[in-house]
Amino acid sequence: MRTAEAEDLTARARIREAALFCFARDGFGASLRTIAQEAKVSVALITHHYGTKDNLRQVCDDHVLARYRDMKLLAVAQPSSVGDSLTDNADSSILTVYMLRSLLAAGPTAQRFFDHFLTQIETVMQASFAAGLIKESAMAPEKIRLMAADTMGGLLITFATNPPDDPRDFVDQAFTAERLLNQLELYRDGFFTDSPVFDQYIAAIKEWTHD
Amino acid sequence: MRTAEAEDLTARARIREAALFCFARDGFGASLRTIAQEAKVSVALITHHYGTKDNLRQVCDDHVLARYRDMKLLAVAQPSSVGDSLTDNADSSILTVYMLRSLLAAGPTAQRFFDHFLTQIETVMQASFAAGLIKESAMAPEKIRLMAADTMGGLLITFATNPPDDPRDFVDQAFTAERLLNQLELYRDGFFTDSPVFDQYIAAIKEWTHD
DNA sequence: CAACAGACTGCACGCATGTACAGCCCGTGT
DNA sequence: ACACGGGCTGTACATGCGTGCAGTCTGTTG
Numbered sequence: 001m002r003t004a005e006a007e008d009l010t011a012r013a014r015i016r017e018a019a020l021f022c023f024a025r026d027g028f029g030a031s032l033r034t035i036a037q038e039a040k041v042s043v044a045l046i047t048h049h050y051g052t053k054d055n056l057r058q059v060c061d062d063h064v065l066a067r068y069r070d071m072k073l074l075a076v077a078q079p080s081s082v083g084d085s086l087t088d089n090a091d092s093s094i095l096t097v098y099m100l101r102s103l104l105a106a107g108p109t110a111q112r113f114f115d116h117f118l119t120q121i122e123t124v125m126q127a128s129f130a131a132g133l134i135k136e137s138a139m140a141p142e143k144i145r146l147m148a149a150d151t152m153g154g155l156l157i158t159f160a161t162n163p164p165d166d167p168r169d170f171v172d173q174a175f176t177a178e179r180l181l182n183q184l185e186l187y188r189d190g191f192f193t194d195s196p197v198f199d200q201y202i203a204a205i206k207e208w209t210h211d
Numbered sequence: 212m213r214t215a216e217a218e219d220l221t222a223r224a225r226i227r228e229a230a231l232f233c234f235a236r237d238g239f240g241a242s243l244r245t246i247a248q249e250a251k252v253s254v255a256l257i258t259h260h261y262g263t264k265d266n267l268r269q270v271c272d273d274h275v276l277a278r279y280r281d282m283k284l285l286a287v288a289q290p291s292s293v294g295d296s297l298t299d300n301a302d303s304s305i306l307t308v309y310m311l312r313s314l315l316a317a318g319p320t321a322q323r324f325f326d327h328f329l330t331q332i333e334t335v336m337q338a339s340f341a342a343g344l345i346k347e348s349a350m351a352p353e354k355i356r357l358m359a360a361d362t363m364g365g366l367l368i369t370f371a372t373n374p375p376d377d378p379r380d381f382v383d384q385a386f387t388a389e390r391l392l393n394q395l396e397l398y399r400d401g402f403f404t405d406s407p408v409f410d411q412y413i414a415a416i417k418e419w420t421h422d
Numbered sequence: 423c424a425a426c427a428g429a430c431t432g433c434a435c436g437c438a439t440g441t442a443c444a445g446c447c448c449g450t451g452t
Numbered sequence: 453a454c455a456c457g458g459g460c461t462g463t464a465c466a467t468g469c470g471t472g473c474a475g476t477c478t479g480t481t482g
Contacts, residue, residue, distance in 0.1 A: 107374065114372050140393075154357065187401055189401055194399060255473095
């Protein structure tokens with residue numbers, strides 16, 4: 001077993017890695033034949049190891065989720081390491097793109113990935129709130145959920161609008177300093193004034209509720 | 212020609228409407244056979260009228276974009292009509308879901324739809340800024356783009372995370388008053404404080420740029 | 423009345439896909 | 453020495469897809 005692959009990974013892991021890559025690059029419509037070619041194995045070996053394609057995808061899902069647990073997305077607690085955690089290697093880019101692909105697939109799996117991201121965000125925000133970074137008014141559960149959806153969704157739009165040819169390039173292209181700064185400023189300052197027109201607007205919505 | 216369909220639309224329009232519905236419900240993987248069944252015509256008639264499936268989709272794209280031009284998404288100028296413009300009929304729900312599906316498809320078409328949405332948002336924000344609703348610091352082009360991506364993306368996440376069985380139900384389920392209020396409050400107040408830790412965070416990002 | 427145009431259909435072809443199956447190769451244990 | 457089990461492959465099959473084609477029906481035109 002260990003003599004066969006002098007170079008790198010076992011074929012089983014190589015298939016998983018190839019599937020991860022192809023799913024991230026082409027979406028989950030990627031064919032088993034494409035994956036097999038990427039992993040340099042036959043199609044039959046994939047089914048031999050993983051049975052069905054759905055099962056292979058689920059294995060990839062679990063693998064990505066497990067890797068995500070170790071990777072810290074936002075290093076709010078240690079500001080100086082923010083750059084490292086985002087662009088350290090191409091692997092994290094594939095993980096991110098795979099997650100975005102899962103959201104684009106739009107189903108129960110999308111919900112699963114978003115819930116995972118949400119709980120991750122929640123703990124980060126708890127820590128940030130304790131550090132005095134977050135306003136108390138923003139800590140309501142619905143607000144946190146909304147803000148997480150907006151942030152993740154903004155990233156999703158960025159991806160869907162301009163998907164990279166190679167999923168390993170995405171984070172370098174998406175997480176520019178300019179983008180981060182604008183995002184932070186926007187979320188610190190807000191963009192609505194508290195003019196009477198705004199209050200009128202809110203009143204109209206509340207009135208609309210009572211119909 | 213006009214005697215044949217006593218009931219409703221011409222078959223050509225019925226096909227387009229069925230395609231719109233099926234694409235919105237099932238995504239663009241929806242088969243011509245499904246669309247044909249929905250329109251109560253044969254598959255061959257679809258190709259007879261529209262040639263290829265890609266062409267049918269492009270016709271649907273153009274149709275949706277044209278209808279969007281007439282529909283006002285956000286009635287900031289007239290606060291009292293906000294409820295009407297969002298939930299008036301099931302048609303607008305299909306249009307919205309179709310647009311979200313186009314974004315989920317992740318390609319040039321996604322870019323096209325988002326650009327359309329962006330220009331629409333821009334004019335609304337110009338008007339809102341003139342009315343004193345928007346802070347000047349938020350009117351920078353990159354900020355507007357970012358805010359549009361976040362808002363649209365939040366909606367996209369809401370859809371992808373919990374897609375409705377019938378696309379006509381989406382706006383009723385997604386645009387609740389509670390959600391709108393939270394969104395507005397979040398965008399008015401922001402959620403980051405301006406503590407020194409925050410400034411330190413921003414400084415770290417700027418430093419990261421100069422590597 | 424005849425001819426024509428166009429809406430409309432049934433059928434079949436080629437293609438790509440996921441999956442099942444029979445069998446090969448080879449390191450390992452008895 | 454020999455059987456065995458698992459990694460690994462080639463082939464074949466059923467299915468669903470988009471598309472092309474021959475042909476029918478019907479209202480309109482000369």
